[in-house]
Amino acid sequence: MSEDERLPKLWRGRRRALLLGLAGTGLAQAGIAAASALLTPRLMTASSSRSEMVLATVLAALALGLGAVRALERVLGEGLGQDYVHSVRLHLIRAAMVGRGPSLGVTVARATNDLTSVRNWMVQGVVPLMSGIPMVLGCLVALALLDWRLSLAALIPVAVLGVMIVVVAPRLRERAAHLRKQRGKVAGHIADTMQARSTIVEAGGVEREVCNLGKLSRELGNRAVHRATLSGLLRGSAASVATMGMVTVGTTAVLVGLDGPTIATAFLVVGMLATPVTDLGRVGEFRQSYRVAERILGPQIAVSRQHRRSEREMDHAITTGRVQVGRDDDRAGVHLADLELGGRRLPELVARPGEVVVPVTEDLSLLGRLADALAHPEAHRDAWLQVAGQQIGMLPPAHRRRLVGIAHARQPMERGTIGRAVRYRHPDSEASVDAVLAEVGLADAVAALPKGHRTSLRRGGEPLDAEQLTQLSIARALYGDPPLVVLNFVGRAISPAVREKVLQALPRPGVTLILTDEPERLELPHRTWRLDADPKKAQVK
Secondary structure (H helix, E strand, O other): OOHHHOOOOOOOOHHHHHHHHHHHHHHHHHHHHHHHHHHHHHHHOOOOHHHHHHHHHHHHHHHHHHHHHHHHHHHHHHHHHHHHHHHHHHHHHHHHHHOOOOOHHHHHHHHHHHHHHHHHHHHHHHHHHHHHHHHHHHHHHHHHHHOHHHHHHHHHHHHHHHHHHHHHHHHHHHHHHHHHHHHHHHHHHHHHHHHOHHHHHHOOOHHHHHHHHHHHHHHHHHHHHHHHHHHHHHHHHHHHHHHHHHHHHHHHHHHHOOOHHHHHHHHHHHHHHHHHHHHHOOHHHHHHHHHHHHHHHHHHHHHHHHHHHHHHHHHHHHHHOOOOOOOOOOOOOEEEEOOEEOOEEOOOEEEOOOOEEEEEOOOHHHHHHHHHHHHOHHHHOOOEEEEOOEEHHHOOHHHHOOOEEEEEOOOOOOOEEHHHHHOOOOOOOOOOOHHHHHHOOOHHHHHOOOOHHHOEEEOOOEOOOHHHHHHHHHHHHHOOOOOEEEEEOOHHHOOHHHHHHHHHOOOOOOEEEEEOOOHHHOOOOOEEEEOOOOOOOOOEO
16 A cells, blocks of 8 residues: 555644543543542541541542543544544545546445444544553552552453454454445445436336345345454453453452452452453454555545645646746637647647637547546646646646636536536636626526525536526636636537527637537637647648
8 A cells, every 4th residue: 555545644733632632531540540449448448437438529529530531532532533534534525526436336335334434443443542551551550559469360351352352353354344345336236226227117127126236235234244253252352351350350369368448449440441441342343444444445545645746736836936827818819739639639729819619520529538638737738738828737726717617518516606606716706697697598597596696506506407507507617708718518408599699608808619519500600620630730720
């Protein structure tokens, strides 16, 4: 596993204070155990009722303090787990947006199973280690204050549990990996089945698919039970440590001839030892599930880190002056050269502001790759991609978004208001969106909504329909009059009346690139960019 694929470091930021707080709770519990070991014999041998009352009050306060410390430990542990999962979740979201993501089912599995495994390791793995180990050591010290042989007797079952965890952990990780793989398979199968449910129902295959899913689900249950045999072995062993500790400590106390108050105190301390040891017995299970989740999430974490590193490098290049970001040259237009897509080098394009350019090719997939290259120019830094005098492949997205506006057909929208969706490329702008909505024929539909352009979009764009989402995408691309507007196969997604409305809004002050599979039907003065022509020859007519 490479360094980029590792999950975020635990000792970082706010988590440092949480870890120190957890260690403090462990030390506090150890101190309470030691104080209880010292005061309990004195209570049992007190010479006056006043002394008994004082000691009993102190011991009761210590018991309440132990409960308060355990409650604080729970709060700190949950804070640690949520903070860590938050950092991992942001990496996954970033990777899903900038990389080629997995299927919906696998994404759901990662967002539930794997992040749950990460959270469980933090809350029920790291927390017992940070607070439980000091508590166990404190109890052993408290027993040693009574008699060193009692401490040794209590250490024996704890040591046996530690050996069992070391021996069983590798096999437990293997079974956890098999279970995680089956969970992902079931989640992916369910997602694929739900996406194809209409065709399945039409073909009468409901029971067949349910049967197939039933087989996968049964196998998932078998693997879960298979893992539970080992995790149950560890949990059961941990639960028996306290009882075995009482047996070993009690036997040792009798053999060495200790008095009654000392034996009673020893049993009290061993009882306090039960909770942290039981928690430590589950550490191995959660650790192995975490390691499996780390292996699954690692590649996506790497994608996120590489993206952030790339953006930081671009920002650094601008800061150090290696890349000049000056004022946009509105007279520069668009200049594309040395662009290779699918092993083919495209002819050079030089377009002046105000021109409408229509690429033409027999391979329509080439148009899709062209739109993708303009949307993600950082993947084509070897090419010459100049817009308004700026090399867009060398610019961070925050600088690039004001230069290029791209509209897609039936494009789902992020959650937010309609106004925010239009201004998305210019988040700091307060200019009205009414004019651009009118240009794409969407103004009346938006005005008819109860809250107008303040209406919130949910579930990909509701309450707008597919055509209106395409109009909204065009409005976003046109807003602010960027030097380059790309209309990516939007013609078939809108009605003839809307198409005519959009064409009336062209040409724009900048260059407009229209990607379409029906260039001959485009009733708008334009220049043709023949992508199948020899790159060394003139390509624009």
